[in-house]
Amino acid sequence: MKLSIASLLLGALPLAKSYSPWPLPASYTTGTTALYVSQSISFSSVTDNNEKVSNTLLSDAFQRYSEAIAGGMGCSDAARSLRESPPPQAAAEVSTCTIKVSSPSNSPSLSVDTDESYDLSIGEDGSCKITATTEFGVIHALESLSHLAGESCSIENAPINISDKPRFAYRGLMIDSARHFLPVHFIEHIIDTMAASKLNVLHWHISDTESFPSGSDLFPELAEKGAYTYPDASYSVQDLKGIVSYAYNRGIRVMPEWDVPGHGSWGKGKPEVTILDGSCSNTLDPTNPYVYTFLHSFLTEMADIFPDANLFLGGDEVDTSCFTSSPTVSKWMDDNSIEDGVALQSYFWQQVTAQVMPGLNKTLGVWMADDGIPYPEDLPEGSFGNVWQSQSMMPTVIDRGADVVLSGPWYLDQQQPGGFQTYALQAIWQGMYQVEPFDGLSESQQGSVLGGEACMWAEGVNAMDFDAIAVTKAAAVAERLWAEQTVVDVDDAQDRLMEHVCRLNMRGVAAKAIAQNFCLSDVL
Known part of the structure; x- marks a missing residue:
């Protein structure tokens, strides 16, 4: 029968x-x-x-x-x-x-x-x-x-x-729309999945070396010449405002990021702000006074579109050979007693602090790597660093005067998060779940931890596989950032996370399964 x-x-x-x-x-x-x-x-x-x-x-x-x-x-x-x-x-x-x-x-x-x-x-x-x-x-x-x-x-x-x-006020997910363009409707889908796990900060890495899809009424050439294809793979100003509104209605802040002085593909639309006679055409020229005038104008426009108090400007992984390979920049460095590329980066951030940030009414955030660049002392008071390379860097960043957001152990494209060994892809969430943001911090240092975020870098991820790679692991990070510090039982979490994955599946989210189980979405 x-x-x-x-x-x-x-x-x-x-x-x-x-x-x-x-x-x-x-x-x-x-x-x-x-x-x-x-x-x-x-x-x-x-x-x-x-x-x-x-x-x-x-x-x-x-x-x-x-x-x-x-x-x-x-x-x-x-x-x-x-x-x-x-x-x-x-x-x-x-x-x-x-x-x-x-x-x-x-x-x-x-x-x-x-x-x-x-x-x-x-x-x-x-x-x-x-x-x-x-x-x-x-x-x-x-x-x-x-x-x-x-x-x-x-x-x-x-x-x-x-x-x-919540335990932490900052509970984020970073998305990268530069390596693979993410349509507006899909970013709204991501926002819905964030709300389902009570994440509350969308860190939007809008542009990078590969593309500049971010629209601007003042500088339309940035997207017109910088997007993969314009206008289809770009965000109009109305698109940007719509995403901010959609997120707000779900209790989610949108913190935009345009990376400077590198990682930005600025040169595709605005070659005059980049190093023109060196080996890197997409690195901003710290010696050019117009760079700071341009950034202030562009970011003033963006500040009206993105009302969140935080503004993220990247700052990491600058190829200093871009400076030394340029005769113009090298001469300026000699004339101004700037001894090397690290010192020129420090000068750049001092000028951002003095010329770009005033009037924006924003708190500046940057990536902070183990080399310490950008240095907290070169940034506006109250700035925060996103610690991405090593969690052990947190005490140093805090002691140098910056608040911190932790992301390093929660890179969703990594198979050994936080150094944990994992048996299978479906078990990666366990390593992320076991990361404690306060590890290695004194009681006074803990007060400088704003929270953390999971990062979905998009070199190998697009809208087709985003859910399967990102959503379940981001949910694990969400509980670590929301729940009490004593909530650490992985076995208990697995049972509850299986329920949550099924719940997301029933809502049309292709969240990845973490163990053998049955969900009604399997047959509906």
């Missing part, structure tokens, strides 16, 4: 299974009562004084999460056809959720200081309550609520009480 998919599923999967939010909340208690989750759950929001809160940010979030719950883990129409609905053991239905926002705003600020905390409670009677200081805390709570609804569109472990907040 041939068995139906429904009968196979009903025999293969337990009807009662408790799902938990990813990342693991700071405080999370559960019971044993099963509840049915309405496929058309509704939300309402009020202030502490029970006055109605109505703004676009919340209304969009309510619509988005109603759809996410309806189409999520076992709640879609296709999944419901494989199950009895509602589950016979359900005691009540979660059909509404009341949200209380302590400090509502029509245009809430999203910054490093934004309060992302929330409380979520689900009673045995099906009641659902969320309290948060800001709308962005509400968004995280709604994400957690969407994680709780499992097979048969049910919650198996009420009452549930969650009190949650």
Whole structure:
């Protein structure tokens, strides 16, 4: 006799299974009562004084999460056809959720200081309550609520009480649209996957030596001549603004990066700002006064497009032979007693600090390698360094006066993250999960750690394989940056991460599996 998919599923999967939010909340208690989750759950929001809160940010979030719950883990129409609905053991239905926002705003600020905390409670009677200081805390709570609804569109472990907040304010994912162009709709898809794991900073490495797709009204030639193909593989100013808005609505800041003085393909559209008589046509000429005037004008325009307080300007891996191979630059160095390429880089960053950054109202971020360049003392006060080459560099960077973001152990294109040996590709996440950002730091130094980010460099990654390579490992990093420092059990994390991968798969995200398992997305 041939068995139906429904009968196979009903025999293969337990009807009662408790799902938990990813990342693991700071405080999370559960019971044993099963509840049915309405496929058309509704939300309402009020202030502490029970006055109605109505703004676009919340209304969009309510619509988005109603759809996410309806189409999520076992709640879609296709999944419901494989199950009895509602589950016979359900005691009540979660059909509404009341949200209380302590400090509502029509245009809430999203910054490093934004309060992302929330409380979520689900009673045995099906009641659902969320309290948060800001709308962005509400968004995280709604994400957690969407994680709780499992097979048969049910919650198996009420009452549930969650009190949650992130460990670090900076929890990032870096994407690289220069090595392989990423269409706008796919960047929005990436933003959705970030929100699902409560990552909150999109570090956008927009340009590099290979291409300059970043649009500009002031300098349109940068993209016209620098993109792989224009206008198809470029981002208009409206595209840039649209991505910023899309991310904001999901509680995600967009921090743009244009690398200077190297790595930038500046010379394709603006050859006059690069070294013209040397061996490297895409390295900015630190001896040319117009370079700083140009950068200030370009970045002033970009500052209006990208409102985030952080601006990233790269700074690493400058080929100093570009300086010494240029007769013009070499003569200037001799005339100004600049002894070598390292000293000229130091001069460059001093000029950026003096001439480019004033008036932008931005906090400067740069890559900081083991050679220490750019030096923190050459940067504006309050600048931060992204430590990418070795985690052991963090104390030195901090002691020299900069805050730090850690990324080195979390390069998603690496097979031995953080030096961990791994058995198989599906186990790489474990190495990333076991990295502790505070390792090797004194208590006082720990206060200078802003957080961390996973980096998806795109030499070998495009929109076709991004999800499979990046998403699951980035989710592992997300829990390390959100959850309490004591959350270190890899076996427990594996069980919960398998659930999360399945959840993402059900949402149409091609996140990579980490162990043998079955998910409804395998047959739907």
